[in-house]
Every structure is written in structure tokens, then in C-alpha cells.
Amino acid sequence: MPVHTLSPAATPSRPRGRPRKTVATLDDGNRRRQLVTGAARLFRHQGFDATSTRDIAAAVGMQSGSPFYHFKSKGALLFAVMQEGMGGAIERQAKAIAAYQSLQKGELPEQYSYGLLAVLIKNHFDILLGPGSDFIPVMLYEWRSINERQRAAIAQLQAEYEAVWIPVLQALFDAGLLKADVKLARLLIFGALNWSAQWFDRRKEASIDDLTAAAMALFIQERP
């Protein structure tokens, strides 16, 4: 029962019969999606507070009051950005893991865990720094601007996302490849990765693969 549905949410009450003069309603999903994507971009680059709903409207070619036809408040738009961002991240992570597992021959357990951590880290960098990567940075840096109920919902998605990492780190710890306390290691590692959103430049020297290699060498110094 995914809390983080990506689809435009089952429209509660739609006028039955043939739609008249409501051309806009027909591509409601598209407009909504455009608003979320545009808002993510603006929130990421200017911050939530510094972005007006008029900015967002203009970004998708609407008039100033129109975003409120799709979202009941500016905060609801922010929440949608975070929710859809985390939903997508969880999906991408699951696919990356599945792809890795399907490639595995009977390797040693440490080799398996080592390879899986590399996959998780690379995927995390992709989500954070790759094309269309505005959603997760917004989630990371606008935490203050959502209310408690929303925070709880996002926290649950984050827990789901992080749950996969814990056994991997534990296995590496048990194998002697990770020397730090597993819980603190997880927090420090996520910090190292997440902070890259502040300094990484797609046009600069280091690639996402370089980053992944550096992170692996930094956290796990002995290759199994």
C-alpha cells in the first residue's frame, strides 16, 4: 500500500457526461505534473520561501491564481514534490537492486555486499545529481517548510528507502570491511552523499562514477 502514489490521484468527483469547455480538465494529470516539476526546479534553485506561487504559475504558463485549482496551498505543492521524489527514489532503488541481483553468480557474501553497496551509492548519486534531480534535493533542504503530519509521511518513505542499506552495512561490518558503528556509519555516509548536492557540478571534472569510486574507497578500504 504505497503512500507515495506517483499517479495524479484518483480524481474524486469528475463531471459525468461529455466534458464541455473543460479542455483544461482533460489533461489535468499533465498540468499537475508540470506544476510539480516546475515547482521542484524553482524550489531547488531559489528555496521554498523565495519562490512565489506566481513564479510557479509563470513557469508552466498559468495565471497567478491557477495553481490553486490543482493544489490547495503552496505547502501542498511542496509536499507533492517531496512525496513524488521519494516515491521515485524508492522505485529506482528497487530496480537497481533487482538488476544487480540478476547479474550475480555465486559470489562470496562479502563480495555480494560490497557490490550491492556500490550499486546503492551509485544509484543515490544518480537520483541526487543526475538529470531531473530536483525532487530529492528539495526534500533534503526544505524539511523545515512542511508541517508535522507531512514530515511524518516523508520520514516513513525515507525509512523505507534506508531500510535496504542497513543489512548491507551490517554484513560489511560483520565481515570486518566496515569498522565504524553501523548506525552512525549510515548517518555519516548519507551525509557524505547528500552533501554532494551542494558542490557537485555536472560540467566539472569528476563524474558520478568517480564519486562512487571515491566514496567506496573512503568507506570500505579493503576490497573483498
Added chain:
Amino acid sequence: MPVHTLSPAATPSRPRGRPRKTVATLDDGNRRRQLVTGAARLFRHQGFDATSTRDIAAAVGMQSGSPFYHFKSKGALLFAVMQEGMGGAIERQAKAIAAYQSLQKGELPEQYSYGLLAVLIKNHFDILLGPGSDFIPVMLYEWRSINERQRAAIAQLQAEYEAVWIPVLQALFDAGLLKADVKLARLLIFGALNWSAQWFDRRKEASIDDLTAAAMALFIQERP
């Protein structure tokens, strides 16, 4: 020639002769300091945009227009917070290094570098998470809200602060204790440390010493 003077700046024009009715001017330094400290607290917890100059005035017992007697704009106040925060951080780091060096007997070079990194990390956590630690988090998370000239000034202080870390990491790399690319390692390490401002809770289980130990074990797995 420290750009980041902590003192109230040599007041340019002060009425000569005995001050009359200008009681407030007498403790100008105090009021200014109170504004900076109060603003840091509010900026840290609510964000720059979500904090009004009225909030700041109220926090130090002033009327709404009065902060502008001390600072020409809200942005100037933010800049002061960052500037003084970095100035203090550089000073504290220098003292921590000096204290460490005065304790050193003729150790092996790797041992020296290892111990120095631990000192730098511990000091960084203190600055970030210890008492009165609002300035640096504000600097880290409100980067967007200062203008380019200000950004350049802060970047220079940051470079000064980070300059000390580079030879230490290089020495550990040369000794085979750090396996990752030195430049990327530095960025990832600062990320791991800085991110702790988001999750560290002073009342919770882990202490700053625990954090330091975990970070050292994570980044440098072999003890010299």
C-alpha cells in the same frame, strides 16, 4: 589582516565630547552582538526567509525598525552571522591545532597525522553541534540568501578553514591510511560531518566523542 574581525568594527564617526542622551550608543557593541546572536538562532531554526526583521527585533527587545540602526539590511545581518561564525571557527581550529601540537612527543608521522585529523574532526563537530552552534549551520544552509560579493568573502574564509585539512589528508593518503582521491575525500568527509547538523540531537545517545570515533573509524580503518 583578518577579514573576519569579531570586534564591533572601529566605529567610523562618533560624536566627540561627552555622550548626551545616547545611552544606547554606549553599549552599541553589545546590542549589535545581541542582534547577531539572536538572528543566528532564528535563522537556524526557521530559515532566513521565514524570519522577519520584526522577529529578530523582538528577540532582543527592540522595536521593529531598530535593527536597521545597526545593520543596513536584513541581508547584512545574515552576512554578519556567517562572517563572524567563520571567523570564530578559524580561531577555534587554530587553537585546537596548537594545543595538539604542544602535546606531541616524537611520534611517527602517520600517528601525528592520524591524531591531527581526529582533532580537526572533533573540533568541527564542536563548532557545528556544541553550545552556541548556530552560526555555522546558518552559513551552511543559507548560502543561497547572500549575494555574490558576500559569497566570495565567505568562500575565502572557508578556504582558509579547509586549507589545514588538505596536507593532513594528503599525508594519510601517502601513508596508505586513506584510499580515496584526496580532493573528493575531503568533500565527502565535510559532507558527512556537516550533515550531522541535520540529525544530531544533544540529548540523545551518541556524544560528540562517539561521533568523532565513528567518523575516524569510517574514513581511516587502519590505526597507525
Added chain:
DNA sequence: CCTACCGATCGGTAGG
């Protein structure tokens, strides 16, 4: 989804 609009808040200033 647009038009027209409102109430509130905000950064900042003049003048003392």
C-alpha cells in the same frame, strides 16, 4: 483555468 481582488506581512525609511 482566468480575472479581479483582498488582507496580511514584510523590509525598510523619515524624523525625532
Added chain:
DNA sequence: CCTACCGATCGGTAGG
């Protein structure tokens, strides 16, 4: 540093 105030902007809404 206070009083009184201004212009601008903003989130949001009614009514179509």
C-alpha cells in the same frame, strides 16, 4: 533607538 508609516509582494479566494 522609537514612532509612524509606505510601497511592494504574497498566498489565497470568489465567481465565472
